[in-house]
Amino acid sequence: xxxxxxxxxxxxxxxxxxWREFVVGDLEEEFHARAAVSPxxxxxxxxxxxxxxxxxxxxxTELRPTPGDPLVQTFLSxxxxxxxTLLRAPxxxxxxxxxxxxxxxxxxxxxxxxxxVLLRPLxxxxxxxxxxxxxxxxxxxxxxxxxxxxxxxxxxxWQRAAQSFDSMVLFRGRQFALTGSGNAERVVAGAVGAEFFxxxxxxPALGRVFLPEEDSPGRGQVAVLSDxxxxxxxxxxxxxxxxxxxxxxxxxxxxxVMPARFSAKAWAVTxxxxxxxxxxxxERRAVRDNHNDAVAARLKPGVSLAQAQAEMDAISQRLExxxxxxxxxxxxxxxxxxxxxxxxxxxxxxxxxxAVALVLLIACANVGNLLFARGLGRRKELAIxxxxxxxxGRVFQQLLTEALVLATAGGAAGLLLARASLTAxxxxxxxxxxxxxxxxxxxxxxxxxAGASIVAAIxxxxxxxxxxxxxxxxxxxxxxxxxxxxxGIRTRRLLIVCEVALSVVLLMAAGVMLxxxxxxxxxxxxxxxxxxxxxQVQLPMRYRTAALSTAFFDNALTRIRALPGVEAAAxxxxxxxxxxxxxxxxxxxxxxxxxxxxxxxxxxxxxxPGYLKTMRVQLLRGRDVADSDTEVMLVxxxxxxxxxxxxxxxxRRVTLPLQSKTVLKRVIGIVGDVKQDDLSEPPMAxxxxxxxxxxxxxxxxxxxTSVPPSSIAQAATAALHAIDPEQPVQxxxxxxxxxxxxxxxxRFSAVVLGLFATLALTLASxxxxxxxxxxxxGRSREIGIRTALGARTGDVLRMxxxxxxxxxxxxxxxxxxxxxxxxxxxxxxxxxxxxxxPLTLVAVxxxxxxxxxxxxxxxxxxxxxxDPLNALRDE
Amino acid sequence: xxxxxxxxxxxxFEQLVLxxxxxxxxDAYGAAIRQEIHARSGRDISINAVYTTLERLExxxxxxxxxxxxxxxxxxxxxxxxxxxxxGETALRQAYRAFTAMAGGFEARLEVK
Numbered sequence: 011x012x013x014x015x016x017x018x019x020x021x022x023x024x025x026x027x028x029w030r031e032f033v034v035g036d037l038e039e040e041f042h043a044r045a046a047v048s049p050x051x052x053x054x055x056x057x058x059x060x061x062x063x064x065x066x067x068x069x070x071t072e073l074r075p076t077p078g079d080p081l082v083q084t085f086l087s088x089x090x091x092x093x094x095t096l097l098r099a100p101x102x103x104x105x106x107x108x109x110x111x112x113x114x115x116x117x118x119x120x121x122x123x124x125x126x127v128l129l130r131p132l133x134x135x136x137x138x139x140x141x142x143x144x145x146x147x148x149x150x151x152x153x154x155x156x157x158x159x160x161x162x163x164x165x166x167x168w169q170r171a172a173q174s175f176d177s178m179v180l181f182r183g184r185q186f187a188l189t190g191s192g193n194a195e196r197v198v199a200g201a202v203g204a205e206f207f208x209x210x211x212x213x214p215a216l217g218r219v220f221l222p223e224e225d226s227p228g229r230g231q232v233a234v235l236s237d238x239x240x241x242x243x244x245x246x247x248x249x250x251x252x253x254x255x256x257x258x259x260x261x262x263x264x265x266x267v268m269p270a271r272f273s274a275k276a277w278a279v280t281x282x283x284x285x286x287x288x289x290x291x292x293e294r295r296a297v298r299d300n301h302n303d304a305v306a307a308r309l310k311p312g313v314s315l316a317q318a319q320a321e322m323d324a325i326s327q328r329l330e331x332x333x334x335x336x337x338x339x340x341x342x343x344x345x346x347x348x349x350x351x352x353x354x355x356x357x358x359x360x361x362x363x364x365a366v367a368l369v370l371l372i373a374c375a376n377v378g379n380l381l382f383a384r385g386l387g388r389r390k391e392l393a394i395x396x397x398x399x400x401x402x403g404r405v406f407q408q409l410l411t412e413a414l415v416l417a418t419a420g421g422a423a424g425l426l427l428a429r430a431s432l433t434a435x436x437x438x439x440x441x442x443x444x445x446x447x448x449x450x451x452x453x454x455x456x457x458x459x460a461g462a463s464i465v466a467a468i469x470x471x472x473x474x475x476x477x478x479x480x481x482x483x484x485x486x487x488x489x490x491x492x493x494x495x496x497x498g499i500r501t502r503r504l505l506i507v508c509e510v511a512l513s514v515v516l517l518m519a520a521g522v523m524l525x526x527x528x529x530x531x532x533x534x535x536x537x538x539x540x541x542x543x544x545x546q547v548q549l550p551m552r553y554r555t556a557a558l559s560t561a562f563f564d565n566a567l568t569r570i571r572a573l574p575g576v577e578a579a580a581x582x583x584x585x586x587x588x589x590x591x592x593x594x595x596x597x598x599x600x601x602x603x604x605x606x607x608x609x610x611x612x613x614x615x616x617x618x619p620g621y622l623k624t625m626r627v628q629l630l631r632g633r634d635v636a637d638s639d640t641e642v643m644l645v646x647x648x649x650x651x652x653x654x655x656x657x658x659x660x661x662r663r664v665t666l667p668l669q670s671k672t673v674l675k676r677v678i679g680i681v682g683d684v685k686q687d688d689l690s691e692p693p694m695a696x697x698x699x700x701x702x703x704x705x706x707x708x709x710x711x712x713x714x715t716s717v718p719p720s721s722i723a724q725a726a727t728a729a730l731h732a733i734d735p736e737q738p739v740q741x742x743x744x745x746x747x748x749x750x751x752x753x754x755x756x757r758f759s760a761v762v763l764g765l766f767a768t769l770a771l772t773l774a775s776x777x778x779x780x781x782x783x784x785x786x787x788g789r790s791r792e793i794g795i796r797t798a799l800g801a802r803t804g805d806v807l808r809m810x811x812x813x814x815x816x817x818x819x820x821x822x823x824x825x826x827x828x829x830x831x832x833x834x835x836x837x838x839x840x841x842x843x844x845x846x847x848p849l850t851l852v853a854v855x856x857x858x859x860x861x862x863x864x865x866x867x868x869x870x871x872x873x874x875x876x877d878p879l880n881a882l883r884d885e
Numbered sequence: 886x887x888x889x890x891x892x893x894x895x896x897x898f899e900q901l902v903l904x905x906x907x908x909x910x911x912d913a914y915g916a917a918i919r920q921e922i923h924a925r926s927g928r929d930i931s932i933n934a935v936y937t938t939l940e941r942l943e944x945x946x947x948x949x950x951x952x953x954x955x956x957x958x959x960x961x962x963x964x965x966x967x968x969x970x971x972x973g974e975t976a977l978r979q980a981y982r983a984f985t986a987m988a989g990g991f992e993a994r995l996e997v998k
Contacts, residue, residue, distance in 0.1 A: 012960070013960075025933075029936050029940075031962045031963060032914070032915055032936070032962070032963070032964065032965040033915065033932055033933065033936055034960070034962060035959035035960065035962030035963065035964060036914065036915040036916035036919075036932055036959075036964075037916070037932060038958070038959050038960045038962070039916055039956075039958050039959045040916050040920070042958055059931065059932060062931035062932075062933065063931055063932060063933040
């Protein structure tokens with residue numbers, strides 16, 4: 011039995027050295043005497059004594075500064091004084107804290123996102139060694155595309171030859187229909203090589219991961235579950251290993267469960283329900299000219315990205331020489347996984363961080379204004395202080411301490427604000443930002459907020475404090491503290507100029523983003539997305555033959571067309587504007603297939619008759635495909651130009667050698683260009699092929715409706731389930747929403763920037779209003795004299811409004827220059843409009859001038875109503 | 886100069902501690918003094934306050950101190966013992982004299998019932 015160790019430690023830390031031994035000894039001695047009676051009472055007693063000791067102990071000399079340390083002493087007394095004075099002016103303190111909380115809170119929120127997305131390493135073991143490897147396609151046929159999927163044969167050659175990597179793995183996405191318990195359900199799987207978990211450095215929570223021999227056909231009927239799937243489908247049963255999943259009608263035995271932390275959302279292949287072996291056949295492994303798979307790898311320790319890239323370049327060149335027919339022009343590129351996941355959003359986030367910093371600057375200018383007014387109101391107090399011997403430095407220090415107290419409170423409130431807004435926008439963020447689920451307020455965010463608060467205190471406090479320190483003692487006392495007088499107007503005008511200029515930059519950015527968004531929304535995608543419902547169907551393996559799958563889709567379309575409110579329905583393998591979809595070389599009839607570098611490529615879409623009518627794609631010449639056609643093709647205007655120049659393509663025949671080198675497809679019509687990939691990219695040259703009976707696997711069904719598309723979603727799904735109740739139907743959504751989804755990141759930037767710009771505008775107008783009110787109050791005597799001498803209301807109004815508008819116009823001019831200079835940062839993020847768009851700039855300038863005018867009118871009217879008698883009586 | 890020859894009057898708490906040291910004879914150390922005061926006067930003083938006072942009295946030249954041997958009961962720590970110096974006895978005597986002189990004739994009224 012010994013006394014509470016923590017209490018002893020506390021005493022040892024806090025007691026003065028010369029007593030420590032005797033006091034602790036005394037307490038321990040008495041403790042033992044008491045413990046003999048009741049140990050628990052003794053412990054209570056010991057704690058009680060400890061607390062009494064600590065409460066009354068004089069500070070230890072070696073830890074605390076001596077009472078005589080002047081710097082700390084002054085700071086502490088300034089701190090106490092600041093808190094006291096601020097408590098006496100609660101409305102002033104609240105106004106300042108609120109403005110700072112908005113500014114710092116917005117910064118903390120954006121920094122939390124930047125911190126989680128860009129600064130924190132990926133949630134994998136040694137994430138900086140994880141890379142993805144892509145093909146670099148020949149630029150003559152794939153202009154602008156630098157990352158391309160990988161063909162299996164090339165991957166296996168890379169894997170054999172490359173020395174820079176610990177391990178390398180081939181993988182792809184796969185979907186299964188899970189059956190066996192009620193309705194069929196779609197399961198999103200990662201089909202991965204056996205090395206996958208080794209590359210990721212991940213251990214299963216239960217069971218085991220794949221063996222090398224399971225990555226082969228016939229042995230690959232095993233599955234590893236994600237933690238999420240294990241909980242949702244097996245109630246986290248610990249005996250799940252050995253049970254069976256029915257996927258696409260085949261039995262997969264469960265061999266393991268991955269821990270929850272493995273399921274990082276940011277990386278598509280870890281954000282899966284389950285994983286199954288890739289299990290390619292030897293024939294599939296030998297495919298070199300069809301690029302559909304993904305590759306991940308882990309660099310050996312100490313190997314740099316450049317070394318790995320150099321090695322992959324050498325290997326690619328060797329493969330080009332060995333397989334010229336398939337590989338000419340195909341290189342390889344090694345990309346850090348982190349870069350791949352967050353690279354796209356980096357520019358946006360940096361831009362938002364810059365924007366939110368401007369908001370903080372504006373908030374600081376506003377707070378500076380408030381502090382300034384307060385400093386002037388306290389001139390008498392400060393003058394007395396200096397009369398009693400306080401130097402200018404001392405007054406400066408005291409006012410800065412006050413600003414620091416305010417900024418600290420503002421920072422704390424801002425942190426709460428940031429946390430609340432991040433929580434409120436969590437679902438929104440999840441769609442917009444990779445790694446959104448990792449966003450949190452951690453030590454780094456706290457440090458950032460502390461730093462931002464200190465910077466804000468200095469920015470907002472320094473100028474007013476300097477200015478206040480300069481107050482002449484005589485002047486201040488002469489006025490007797492009665493009238494404020496209009497002092498320091500120049501400084502305050504400067505603050506307005508800054509606020510307005512910063513607001514121009516922000517409003518400009520927001521305006522340009524909004525215009526870009528509307529340009530994207532109004533871009534002609536080549537089809538009419540309104541009143542179209544889309545749904546996706548992926549047929550499982552039991553539709554083995556072309557006849558079976560053709561029958562399914564024919565039947566499905568017939569049933570859907572019969573629904574009330576449906577005008578037309580058709581199917582395509584890959585919807586426009588979503589990206590993805592097949593890109594293939596195309597060869598004119600009778601001509602040899604060229605090297606991949608020289609062979610033209612086109613986007614290839616499989617459609618059913620009625621697609622043009624359903625999507626309202628323009629038929630320019632020739633005719634649409636009909637049910638009875640075999641091996642026919644429609645070409646887009648761009649494809650016609652690419653393949654035949656000015657010659658007439660109708661009636662010509664081509665092959666798509668990736669599908670078949672012998673089947674000739676006949677061009678029967680030319681259609682309008684459609685944006686296949688991205689609304690901001692020019693449309694791709696596209697061919698639409700159709701043949702009556704074919705092996706359809708996955709198709710998107712598009713339904714043109716005369717009623718709101720969502721109203722028939724249920725009926726359309728039911729029509730499909732009437733054919734096959736076990737068939738999952740996915741992504742049932744209006745085409746408008748599909749389009750909208752592609753604009754999420756633009757909308758995110760526009761919304762956030764718009765929010766910041768609104769905040770900036772509000773702060774700037776409040777700033778102008780408060781400065782003008784102050785000036786009018788200070789000059790009321792002068793205005794009174796003017797009125798007495800015959801100035802009219804209009805003259806006074808004009809004078810005050812000019813007072814407000816001059817700094818505003820200077821600010822607008824300065825802001826315009828700054829906005830144009832910073833346009834380069836935005837240029838990459840906007841579409842269809844220049845980041846230095848003059849029209850937007852004019853609109854922004856007009857808005858600000860108008861807001862400033864409105865903010866000036868109230869003080870101006872107040873000035874015009876100054877009664878000369880009252881104003882002069884003050885004399 | 887003359888002020889120094891007259892020792893400053895003792896505070897109430899100082900009197901208690903000095904009396905404690907007096908009562909305990911050669912065995913006066915922090916915990917014992919604390920317990921003695923608690924037991925006799927009912928005042929539960931923190932050990933800290935006892936040491937603060939002891940130190941002050943020692944500085945004033947009323948007490949002297951020495952350090953004993955470490956014991957296991959105290960976790961291997963030593964005791965610090967205190968004893969009255971002659972000046973301490975004088976001070977106590979003065980305080981007692983002042984108290985009894987002032988209370989003289991009121992014993993019956995001041996006696997705790």
